[in-house]
Amino acid sequence: MEFPYTRNRILRQSAAIREMVRETHLHASDFIVPLFIIEGSSQREEIASMPGYYRMTLDLIEAEVKELWQMGLKSVLLFVKVPDSLKDNAGTEALNDDGLMQRAIRVIRQTVPDMLVMTDVALDPYSSYGHDGIVVDGKIINDATAEVLGEMAASHARVGAQFVAPSDMMDGRIAMIRESLEAERFHNVGIMAYSAKYASCCYGPFRDALDSAPGFGDKKTYQMDPANGREAEREALMDVNEGADIIMVKPAMMYLDIIRRLRTKMTHPISAYQVSGEYAMIKAAGEKGWLDEEAAMMESVLSIKRAGADLIASYFAKTIASKL
């Protein structure tokens, strides 16, 4: 064959042809918007390590979710900042049907009834130790924690949560949550399981946002070792066998291979969480003028979707939706 009969650049020569052969497209409905909620009224606090991202009081959240819905964003993932005085080693406040999380669910369901409300299910924001589970003799104990998580999920369902998202990495918690939801006949509440959640350096800004950094040690006895790939398949299989509806990989950008790996092995929808540290890196490089922030943002989420994610939880969701 004579050089060059195949010219790959033909399909790149104009915006029109590039758009027509593009394999991956972003839609506002791909995104899940994380929201940080605080007690009080009319307060909006910027998170120092997450420039342009805020903790908000519930009254401001109302306006925020209306705006998000108008932009085509269909789902929010709720996190609350709990005052120290309400933290303990049992997750007591997590089960309070009038706690901040539960009030937030009610308010958002009333404000935008079609918005999909997903809630974080884990004890760390409620824990006096800053761990995702109950601590006994310096260890995070599994089964008692999973039981509380089941009750926590039911408490969220009672006030209207449509999806619960356990982010704790205890073994067997999906089964406990499903059982607890079934016991109260919440047959339509979904579980988005953080199946492959790694012990990553990228959660720092989130822990600043919620004041939830571990008081001792780290989370390596429950979150996954970043060196492991096969183990992600085992975690995801276990979660779907226990009744998970959506499986999640977290963080996203450093774990694109895990997203792809699960995409080829599993049939369930996969969501990927572009976490606080991933947001912070792009923002910081943008602020310094070292990267084009908007281009970096777009390329990052496009890559996450190309790797195989159906859904993307991202702090860039609103900015991206405004550009689509």
Ligand code: PBG
């Ligand atoms: C805690 C939880 C964390 C995140 C979501 N849920 C932090 C952690 O595991 O320490 C991180 C999200 C982010 O960094 O954006 N259960």
